[in-house]
Amino acid sequence: MGQPAVIAAARERAAPAVIAVSHLTKRYDSGREAIVALENIDFAVGDGQFVAVVGPSGCGKSTLLKILAGLLPATQGEAVLRGTPIDGPRRDIGVVFQSPVLFPWRSVLDNVLLPVDVQSLGRERKIVTAMELLALVGLKGFERRYPWELSGGMQQRVAIIRSLIHDPALLLMDEPFGALDAMTRETMNLELQRIWMESRKTVLFITHSIPEAVFLADRVLVMTPRPGRIMDMLDIDIARPRTLDVMTTPEFGTCVKRIRACFNATGGIDG
Amino acid sequence: MRNPRNVALGIVLFVIIMGVWEAGVRLLAVPMFILPAPSAVFVALYRGVSSGLYITHLKITFIATVLGFALGSALAFALGIAIALNRTVEYYLYPYVVMFQSLPKIALAPLVVVWFGLGLPSKVINAALVAFFPLMVNTIVGLRSAEEDRVNLMRSLKAIEGQIFWMLRLPSALPFIMAGLEVAMVFALIGAIVAEFIGAEAGLGMLIQSMNFTMDVSGQFSVLLILSVVGLILNRAIVAIRRRVLFWDVSVKANSGAAPIKGESV
Ligand SMILES: Nc1ncnc2c1ncn2[C@@H]1O[C@H](COP(=O)(O)OP(=O)(O)OP(=O)(O)O)[C@@H](O)[C@H]1O
Ligand SMILES: [Mg+2]
Numbered sequence: 159m160g161q162p163a164v165i166a167a168a169r170e171r172a173a174p175a176v177i178a179v180s181h182l183t184k185r186y187d188s189g190r191e192a193i194v195a196l197e198n199i200d201f202a203v204g205d206g207q208f209v210a211v212v213g214p215s216g217c218g219k220s221t222l223l224k225i226l227a228g229l230l231p232a233t234q235g236e237a238v239l240r241g242t243p244i245d246g247p248r249r250d251i252g253v254v255f256q257s258p259v260l261f262p263w264r265s266v267l268d269n270v271l272l273p274v275d276v277q278s279l280g281r282e283r284k285i286v287t288a289m290e291l292l293a294l295v296g297l298k299g300f301e302r303r304y305p306w307e308l309s310g311g312m313q314q315r316v317a318i319i320r321s322l323i324h325d326p327a328l329l330l331m332d333e334p335f336g337a338l339d340a341m342t343r344e345t346m347n348l349e350l351q352r353i354w355m356e357s358r359k360t361v362l363f364i365t366h367s368i369p370e371a372v373f374l375a376d377r378v379l380v381m382t383p384r385p386g387r388i389m390d391m392l393d394i395d396i397a398r399p400r401t402l403d404v405m406t407t408p409e410f411g412t413c414v415k416r417i418r419a420c421f422n423a424t425g426g427i428d429g
Numbered sequence: 430m431r432n433p434r435n436v437a438l439g440i441v442l443f444v445i446i447m448g449v450w451e452a453g454v455r456l457l458a459v460p461m462f463i464l465p466a467p468s469a470v471f472v473a474l475y476r477g478v479s480s481g482l483y484i485t486h487l488k489i490t491f492i493a494t495v496l497g498f499a500l501g502s503a504l505a506f507a508l509g510i511a512i513a514l515n516r517t518v519e520y521y522l523y524p525y526v527v528m529f530q531s532l533p534k535i536a537l538a539p540l541v542v543v544w545f546g547l548g549l550p551s552k553v554i555n556a557a558l559v560a561f562f563p564l565m566v567n568t569i570v571g572l573r574s575a576e577e578d579r580v581n582l583m584r585s586l587k588a589i590e591g592q593i594f595w596m597l598r599l600p601s602a603l604p605f606i607m608a609g610l611e612v613a614m615v616f617a618l619i620g621a622i623v624a625e626f627i628g629a630e631a632g633l634g635m636l637i638q639s640m641n642f643t644m645d646v647s648g649q650f651s652v653l654l655i656l657s658v659v660g661l662i663l664n665r666a667i668v669a670i671r672r673r674v675l676f677w678d679v680s681v682k683a684n685s686g687a688a689p690i691k692g693e694s695v
Contacts, residue, residue, distance in 0.1 A: 227585045246587075253585045259578045262677040263600045275596065276586045304677060324586075 175202035176360040177226070177328055181235035184221050194385035195221040199235070201379055201388060203328075203360055210363045210371035212417060213381030214424075219364045222386070223332045226362065227253050240327055249277055252321030252359075254331040258313035260305035266292070266316055267301035273324040284323060291319040294356065295349060311342040315349065322357060329361045336366060344402055347373055351399060368421075372413045373400060380420045390420050465647035474651035483636075483655060490621055490633040491659065493549055497556020498617035502610060505561045509568025514594070530566070534559045535623055542627045552624045552632065559620035564609035571605025572598050604678045607671040614663045622656070 182199040185192050195218035203209045213219050224230040226237055228247040237244045239251070252273075260269045267288055268275075274284040292301055295315040305313055314334055321329055334350075335343045347370060354361060354374075365371050371378045372394055380390040394413055396404055404410050447467045453459070454466040461469065477483040511518045512526070538555050545551035575598050583593045625634025633652055640648040 224581075227581075229581055229584055247584050249587050251585065253582065255578050255582065257578060259576075259582050261579070261597070261600065263603075272582075272596075273586050276583065276588045276592055306677070306679070 174205065176205050176207075177237060177239050177362070178202040179226075179235070179237045182222075182225065182232050182237060183234040184218065184225060184230070185233045196225075197385040197387050199386070199388055201391070203362060206358045206360055207377065208354055208361045208363065208375050209377045209379060210365060210375035211379045211381060212365055212368055212371045213386060214383050214421065215366070217381045217383050218386030219381065220332055223253075223330050223362070223364055226328075227251055227330055249324065250327040252324065252326035252329045254314075254317050254321045254329070254334045256333045256336050258305070258310075258317040260313055260316060262305055264305075265301065266297065266303050266305065266308070269305060269316055270320045270323055272320060277324055279324060288319075288323055291322060294353060295319055309342075310338055311346060314338065314346065318350065318353065322353070322359070327360060329359045331361065331363045333364055333366060335370070343370070348402065350374060355399060368414050368417045369405060369410075372396075372410060372417070373405065378413070378417060380417055382424050389424070390417070392416060462644040462646050465650060469647040470650040470654070473645075473647040474654060477648065477651055483633075483652070486631055486633050486636045487655060487659070489549070489631045490552075490618075490625065493552035493621040493624075493632065494556055494618045494659075494663070496549075496553045497621055498560050498614055500553060501557030501560035501617060502564050502613055504557070505563075505565035505609070505613070506568055506606070509565040510572065512565075513569045513572035526565070530562060534562065535620070538620070538623045538627050542624055547628050547630050552621045552629065555624035556617040556620035560613035560617040563612040563616060564606070567605040567609030567612075568602060571602030571609075574605065575601040604675055607667070607675055611664065611667045611671070614667050615660060618656070618660055618663065 179199055179201050182196055183194070184196040185194050199222065201209075211219055211222065221230065225232050226239075226244060228244050228251070231245075239248070261272070264272065267285070270288045270291065271281060271284060273279070274281055274288075289298075289301065292298055295318070297312060297315060300308065300312070305316070308316070314337075318331075318334065321331075335346050338346060351374060363371070363374060375394055378392045378394060379388050380392070381387065382389045392413060396407075396409055451466050451468060454464060465473075474483075508522070512522055513519075537558060541555045541558065542551045545554055575593075579597055579601070580593065583597050588596070621632070622634040622637075625632040626638050629635040633656060637649050637652050640646075640652070
């Protein structure tokens with residue numbers, strides 16, 4: 159039972175950081191008064207690691223993700239991805255947003271192939287990959303359908319495999335299951351774990367939900383209310399693949415309790 | 430909606446309206462030059478069509494409308510894109526756009542006829558002028574309507590502006606553009622007719638005008654009937670194209686025939 163956890167831990171120790179964030183600060187100056195959204199954030203994510211970020215609403219989680227995606231400039235500090243500082247969008251990052259953000263005029267297959275079209279990666283070659291990925295998330299036979307013909311959960315699955323099609327080094331996910339109902343959400347968690355175990359991507363996963371973070375992640379970063387700082391960091395040593403049953407184990411409960419205690423200490427409770 | 434019972438009821442209603450109109454005109458002895466009976470209108474229509482008179486004039490108005498629509502739409506589309514995408518162009522041109530927008534464009538028709546003569550060019554230009562604005566405004570609004578998340582997605586993939594335009598902004602703008610085209614088509618017909626009122630050698634507008642002088646009211650009614658059919662056909666053509674192009678748009682599937690456009694004057 160303990161074997162995969164040991165392997166994961168060993169791999170983390172051996173692997174260099176894919177992404178290293180140091181002294182990252184973000185201040186929004188647009189409004190009447192400046193808002194400090196992030197303050198002095200430091201963390202690193204090892205190759206193939208699944209890191210979840212939890213924090214109360216408005217603590218700057220999306221801001222952090224946008225900076226890492228190169229969509230927003232940082233005010234101070236930097237984030238280094240595979241040795242080069244992030245100073246704009248780049249091709250080795252995949253992003254999944256809270257809503258699926260599919261293009262209704264593109265079929266499911268064409269939506270998955272959007273990064274391929276944008277980055278001219280060769281459609282013929284990538285169609286095979288796209289079909290495999292569609293099959294992986296149980297959407298075989300839906301490739302010619304259009305997004306509006308799909309349920310919310312199916313749409314989000316399309317969004318996830320779209321973020322994988324160009325084989326990015328880092329996957330950024332901003333509350334990808336926030337809009338789904340509790341049941342679908344649990345299924346999607348299982349599915350994401352499966353996709354992650356097969357693809358072995360480095361993932362930064364943002365969520366409101368403490369159980370979701372503990373269930374999915376190797377490591378959970380807990381953020382304070384605004385200005386967002388990293389308050390706690392917790393390694394989750396539960397063996398994989400994890401089933402929904404782990405949520406009832408004492409180990410799981412201990413992790414959830416510890417994170418919740420952080421939130422209570424700062425007055426913000428969420429999820 | 431279109432089941433046999435409703436069709437039958439529709440026909441019955443039509444017959445009743447015509448019957449009441451016919452009977453009313455006859456019983457009250459309304460003079461022909463105020464309100465003709467439906468029978469008189471149909472007689473005028475038959476005469477006009479069978480003699481070929483209406484067809485000749487219809488062709489001219491139709492050509493002016495379609496050419497004006499094409500010209501106005503092409504310019505509106507090009508200028509709309511330029512204004513939506515380029516801050517400098519917007520800065521220098523938008524004040525004029527706003528100024529022109531509040532002006533009833535139809536008031537320019539007499540000038541247009543003076544400048545471009547009694548022939549086809551003045552009709553085409555007037556139709557284009559009137560058709561231009563709704564499409565240009567809708568093109569600008571449409572190109573700016575792309576959802577922020579979608580733009581962010583494209584940016585995160587390192588898409589260049591040209592790709593964002595072709596893959597995202599233009600498709601997002603299509604519902605607005607199609608609605609603008611629908612309005613532009615109706616407006617082009619109005620523009621052509623009004624220019625023919627002002628001064629023309631031929632066309633349905635000129636025909637109405639000359640019938641007005643001879644107090645041929647049943648003739649005018651019959652031409653109005655033709656005009657409404659022309660308007661309907663042109664509109665249906667655009668709607669059919671819209672359905673094909675916007676197969677993915679929810680508002681088309683819900684079949685709202687109305688174009689989402691406000692504050693547009695002819
Ligand atoms: N473009 C902006 N201009 C000014 N302030 C902003 C902007 N975007 C976000 N903020 C502010 O920065 C703070 C952090 O916002 P952010 O969206 O990162 O929070 P979040 O943790 O993702 O919240 P949620 O969990 O609700 O999604 C908020 O207080 C917000 O008001
Ligand atoms: Mg957020």
